[in-house]
Amino acid sequence: MKIKYELLKEEKNCKARLGRIKTNYGEVDTPMFMPVGTRAAVKGLTTDQVKECGSGVILANTYHLWLRPGEDIVNEAGGLHKFMNYNGPILTDSGGFQVFSLAKNKKKDITEEGVHFKSHIDGKKLLLTPEKSIEIQNKLDSDIAMSFDECPPASADYQYLKNSIERTLRWAKRGKDVHSNPNQALFGIVQGGPHEDLRRFSAEETVKMDFDGYSIGGVANDGESKDDMYKAIDFSVPYLPKDKLRYLMGVGEPIDILEGVIRGVDIFDCVLPTRIARHGQAFTRHGKINLNNAKYARDFTTVDDTCDCYTCKHYTKGYIRHLITVGESLGGSLLSIHNIRFLIKLTEEIREAIKEDRLLEYKENFISEYTKK
Numbered sequence: 001m002k003i004k005y006e007l008l009k010e011e012k013n014c015k016a017r018l019g020r021i022k023t024n025y026g027e028v029d030t031p032m033f034m035p036v037g038t039r040a041a042v043k044g045l046t047t048d049q050v051k052e053c054g055s056g057v058i059l060a061n062t063y064h065l066w067l068r069p070g071e072d073i074v075n076e077a078g079g080l081h082k083f084m085n086y087n088g089p090i091l092t093d094s095g096g097f098q099v100f101s102l103a104k105n106k107k108k109d110i111t112e113e114g115v116h117f118k119s120h121i122d123g124k125k126l127l128l129t130p131e132k133s134i135e136i137q138n139k140l141d142s143d144i145a146m147s148f149d150e151c152p153p154a155s156a157d158y159q160y161l162k163n164s165i166e167r168t169l170r171w172a173k174r175g176k177d178v179h180s181n182p183n184q185a186l187f188g189i190v191q192g193g194p195h196e197d198l199r200r201f202s203a204e205e206t207v208k209m210d211f212d213g214y215s216i217g218g219v220a221n222d223g224e225s226k227d228d229m230y231k232a233i234d235f236s237v238p239y240l241p242k243d244k245l246r247y248l249m250g251v252g253e254p255i256d257i258l259e260g261v262i263r264g265v266d267i268f269d270c271v272l273p274t275r276i277a278r279h280g281q282a283f284t285r286h287g288k289i290n291l292n293n294a295k296y297a298r299d300f301t302t303v304d305d306t307c308d309c310y311t312c313k314h315y316t317k318g319y320i321r322h323l324i325t326v327g328e329s330l331g332g333s334l335l336s337i338h339n340i341r342f343l344i345k346l347t348e349e350i351r352e353a354i355k356e357d358r359l360l361e362y363k364e365n366f367i368s369e370y371t372k373k
Contacts, residue, residue, distance in 0.1 A: 002185045002212060003089065003143055005030075005245045005266075012357040015237065015264035016350075021057070021245065023089040023143055024183065025081075028056030030245070031261045031350050033252065033343040034091060034269040039064050040074070040084040042340070043274045044333035047086040052310060053341040054348065056088060057144070059269045062136050063095030063128070067121055071139040079141030091269070092142040094133045094189075097250070099126075100151045110150060112167065130175040138181040145179070147172045149189040149217060154224035161193045165202045176209055185212035187247065190236045193218060194228040199235035213245035216265070220250030230259055237264040254283060254346055254370060258363045261350055268347075273339030278332040280324040283342040285369050291321040291335070309341035 001024060009018040019030040035042050035050055038061040042050050050058060060080060065071065077083040080090050099115045109116045114129030130148040137145035149168040152161055172188050179186050188211035192198030206214065216236045219229045233248065240246055245267060248260045252270020260268060273283070280292040284304040289296075299317040311320070311334040323331030346366075353362035 002183060003245075005213065005243065007242055009354060011262075011354050011359050013360050014262045016261045016354050016359050017242075017264060017266060018351055018354045019245075019266055021089070023057075025088045025143070028089060029351055030266040031257075031354075032056050032267055032347045033257065033340075034059050034267060035340050035344075036061075036269055036271045036274070037084065037086075038271070039068070040080060042336070043278070044329060044336050045274075045340075047084060049310075049333075049337060050086075050340070051088065053337060054344040055340070057091050057267065058086065058088065059091045059093065060084075060140070060142065061095065061098065062092050062133060062140070062146075063098035065092075065140060066095065066128075066136050067119060071136045075139040075141065081141070089143040091144040092137045092140050092146065093249075094137070094146040094148040095128055096133070096146075096149050097151050099128050110167075112170070114148075114171075130171040131178045134175045134179050134186075138179065138184065141181065142184060144185045144187060144213065145181070146215065147175050147186065147188050147211070149191060151221070152191065152193065152218060154193075154218075154221040154228070156193065158193075158195060158198070161191070161195065161198055165191050165198060169202070169205050172206060172209060172211075176211070187211055187213040187215050187245075189215045189217045189249075190240070191218045192232070192235070194231045194235075196231075196235040199232060200239055203236050203239035207239065207241060211244070213247060214240045215247040215249050217249050219248060220270075226256070229256065230263070233260060233263040233265060240264075252343060254343065255367060257343065257346060258350065258366065261347075261354075262359060262363065273343055274332075274336040277335035277339050280321070280331070280335070282335050283339050285366075286372055287370050289317075291317055291324055291331075293321075296321045303335075303338050304342070307338060307342060307345070309338050309345075311335065311338040311341075 004022040006020045021028045034057045133148040150164045188206040190203045192202045247267045248265045252272035296317045302312045353359040
């Protein structure tokens with residue numbers, strides 16, 4: 001069956017929602033954070049370790065899996081769930097963000113047909129179209145597939161964004177027309193930068209196509225301000241149906257997750273927790289810390305005394321700092337466990353706050369602690 005979303009409650013004091021996703025792999029409560037397993041693996045972790053962090057849906061990357069090992073091999077293995085041994089729901093992105101970052105000359109490389117670019121592996125010339133992206137995702141057999149959209153840079157001007165939205169809408173229809181996996185939901189993507197009229201136009205026209213859920217895109221590009229990100233959410237959410245999931249793409253800073261939930265977003269994903277972990281950084285209730293700093297060499301306390309993750313139960317800052325500074329990959333893995341659990345636990349606490357109509361109070365207290373110097 002396709003996933004089904006049930007709206008359970010709306011906060012009295014803001015736009016936050018409590019919901020539940022029913023999938024072939026059990027039920028998942030929202031709001032929630034999705035760990036990213038780009039190449040069918042969350043970096044440095046087994047699927048059991050990811051599950052122990054409390055994960056529901058995880059994300060895999062269409063572009064990378066298309067190039068290696070190839071969608072046909074994954075399909076022959078029985079689909080992504082069996083291939084990577086993950087007994088939970090999986091979302092695949094469209095590959096759009098990756099190919100647009102690889103397209104050197106945007107005006108020439110982006111055509112009505114699709115995007116022409118060179119493989120980051122061997123330089124081979126490739127073409128990714130809306131139809132091809134959906135075909136790949138059908139074979140990967142994820143629970144949620146994403147429409148192929150253009151990802152304009154934060155610096156794009158109004159007219160470029162308008163033209164881009166119109167092309168993305170045409171691509172969305174082409175992708176929906178060829179989508180053929182009856183057990184896979186397909187989400188549409190809203191674009192439009194920080195412009196209210198473009199966001200409304202994109203949302204309304206995308207909703208007319210009746211997708212299974214909707215994503216707010218173009219909010220995690222380089223050079224975009226936090227203010228523009230929040231505007232993009234504010235200008236998109238009012239035009240999205242209440243009975244469908246709302247997904248904010250590529251966002252994983254704790255405060256941004258809170259701001260997104262308050263504005264009506266249900267699910268989030270980001271590579272941030274594992275990326276910063278590999279560089280020795282960790283989320284804590286008092287902000288991010290960098291264990292490369294010498295002051296942690298003799299710090300034999302847990303990373304965060306409010307955290308219930310495996311890392312915080314068994315290891316100290318001093319030991320993890322040692323692993324990081326000598327280049328032991330275990331250090332990055334332990335911090336990845338902690339960072340992923342931190343964000344998932346954050347969304348668990350957010351859900352409890354929504355139940356009790358106190359999310360704004362929770363946000364104020366969290367930010368006060370998180371930004372305290």
